[in-house]
Amino acid sequence: MSAPSVAKTPKLYLGGAFVRSESGRVYPLGLVNVPRASRKDLREAVRAARAAVPGWSHRTAYTRGQVLYRVAEMLEGRRVEFIAALGGGRASGREVDRTLDALVYYAGLADKLAQLGGSVNAVAGPYFTFTVPEPVGVVALVAPEAPALFGLLTHVAAALSGGNAVVALVSERRPLPGLLAGELLATGDVPQGVVALLSGLRTELVPQIGSHRDIDAVDSAGCPPELRRELERLAADRVKRIVPASADGTSPGHRLALATCELKTIWHPVGV
Amino acid sequence: MAAMTAGVAPPEVALPGPALRSVDGVGAEARAQLFASRSIKRGAKRWALDLIVRCTDLTSLEGADTPGRTATLCAKALRPDPVDPAVPPVAAVCVYPALAEPASRCLRGSPVKVAAVATGFPSGQVPAEVKLAEAAAAARVADEIDMVMDRRAFLCGRYVEVADEIAAVKAAIGGRHLKVILETGELGGYDQVRRASWLAMAAGADFIKTSTGKIQPAATLPVAVVMLEAIRDFAEATGRPVGFKAAGGIRTARQAIGYAVAVNETLGGAWLNPVRFRIGASSLLNDVLMQIAKERSGAYQAPDDFSQT
Numbered sequence: 134m135s136a137p138s139v140a141k142t143p144k145l146y147l148g149g150a151f152v153r154s155e156s157g158r159v160y161p162l163g164l165v166n167v168p169r170a171s172r173k174d175l176r177e178a179v180r181a182a183r184a185a186v187p188g189w190s191h192r193t194a195y196t197r198g199q200v201l202y203r204v205a206e207m208l209e210g211r212r213v214e215f216i217a218a219l220g221g222g223r224a225s226g227r228e229v230d231r232t233l234d235a236l237v238y239y240a241g242l243a244d245k246l247a248q249l250g251g252s253v254n255a256v257a258g259p260y261f262t263f264t265v266p267e268p269v270g271v272v273a274l275v276a277p278e279a280p281a282l283f284g285l286l287t288h289v290a291a292a293l294s295g296g297n298a299v300v301a302l303v304s305e306r307r308p309l310p311g312l313l314a315g316e317l318l319a320t321g322d323v324p325q326g327v328v329a330l331l332s333g334l335r336t337e338l339v340p341q342i343g344s345h346r347d348i349d350a351v352d353s354a355g356c357p358p359e360l361r362r363e364l365e366r367l368a369a370d371r372v373k374r375i376v377p378a379s380a381d382g383t384s385p386g387h388r389l390a391l392a393t394c395e396l397k398t399i400w401h402p403v404g405v
Numbered sequence: 406m407a408a409m410t411a412g413v414a415p416p417e418v419a420l421p422g423p424a425l426r427s428v429d430g431v432g433a434e435a436r437a438q439l440f441a442s443r444s445i446k447r448g449a450k451r452w453a454l455d456l457i458v459r460c461t462d463l464t465s466l467e468g469a470d471t472p473g474r475t476a477t478l479c480a481k482a483l484r485p486d487p488v489d490p491a492v493p494p495v496a497a498v499c500v501y502p503a504l505a506e507p508a509s510r511c512l513r514g515s516p517v518k519v520a521a522v523a524t525g526f527p528s529g530q531v532p533a534e535v536k537l538a539e540a541a542a543a544a545r546v547a548d549e550i551d552m553v554m555d556r557r558a559f560l561c562g563r564y565v566e567v568a569d570e571i572a573a574v575k576a577a578i579g580g581r582h583l584k585v586i587l588e589t590g591e592l593g594g595y596d597q598v599r600r601a602s603w604l605a606m607a608a609g610a611d612f613i614k615t616s617t618g619k620i621q622p623a624a625t626l627p628v629a630v631v632m633l634e635a636i637r638d639f640a641e642a643t644g645r646p647v648g649f650k651a652a653g654g655i656r657t658a659r660q661a662i663g664y665a666v667a668v669n670e671t672l673g674g675a676w677l678n679p680v681r682f683r684i685g686a687s688s689l690l691n692d693v694l695m696q697i698a699k700e701r702s703g704a705y706q707a708p709d710d711f712s713q714t
Contacts, residue, residue: 176705183708347707371707 146315148181149325170333178329182298185326190296198243204321205236239290266394268296277355343367350374428595437626472507479511502543521547527617544578571608584612602635616653623653633671652685
């Protein structure tokens, strides 16, 4: 006798809550109706992210690392479910393992980012300067289409480890693992509003990300080539930083975390 | 009831009649819900946003206010959005009496009025002669006086005292525009709100105003609906139109549009102007400016691009 199955209705993860699109729209994907986020959903996500930036960026880097580690714990506990969401099989298992590795990597990186990205600079004068990375603020992420889970969480964790808040567009063709990841973040002590996960059409949302004036940087990892020019043109209005898609797809590394940080240089007199 | 208010009502006002009709609270809340969820888009939205700017009393009531800060506030009142000359100036700047002088210097020759709070704002717990002296002093500089109703007397049931005080302040300020703050959050119910509204209007208020903004709950839409219906009934009974000012806790353009819709649908378009409708706010203005810029440019705006006063 087979267990009765309950079909899951995916929802957006927005402001710490699981909600349908404000527009009520969906796009069909097999038997599932995936929410199709509107520009107003994006606006609400950015508003929540902006409100969450001071709290999150002022936590100690150590605490941010602990939170990311907790997200990894949550993923490990629900390994089987995520493998199924990715389609099952050995490849899915490997993707979950790589995602776990990436989360643990960025958990550990959080309180080492200043050492890797910062420096003490020798200058010709009776003082020196030092440089520290600081989060840009609200990062919009166009997550890679594939791998759906690893691509999303690697880029989210990279931005979070530096102290940013992230509004992410999950994979358009395979949104379910990404939307499910909202449950990891919600139960993994990531404060409300720090991450939003939106599903929807990139042709509709990428230009909105470009023109929204309260987004500080765009991680364009999964931006479709045909939208890139428009994204860059719109982002230029506010001199918004565009993190380009990396040449080798997605690989975790401290440069990805530093890509969403500003480098602040501070003057300091010697011997005082 | 009639005996309590009889002393204050002008003879032509029939009491109790509509004055003390009890309020259907559930109905008021349901109506408020309808007003709040009305969809106002495009041309109508642009018009509404413009109206809200024109009806704003830009307010700063802090202990830390200085003439310098007041001057900044006045500059913002005159030209809310420096990059968009199409945005009109606000209706008035609302400050403590001690800052009315610097405000009036900054606003001289402009259409923007100076409003000063008086009579022991926000609690009103000061001796009667102090209230009158404060109101009279403020009226020497300010165009409009926002007085607080005496809630102590009101809640003790001494309605005549409340009305007499309003009438005395009205006389003391010599023809200046008088707004009476009911502080509805302290009155304890819709019936009381209606009673206080009627009392203030009968005693000579030019405007009735929801709250000081210093206590919670401040302005809420259901309370506004009750006050607006009182204004409508009062205008029907006496022929005198009284203005309405919502203040306290109104932070978003959407909320403010809800109030404008309530005014329009309860009192009609004749009230949709700064002579009869005001919104007292500080942070609201920036949200409205962001919405106007959004309507103009199509892009969502960043709060950092708008001056914080």
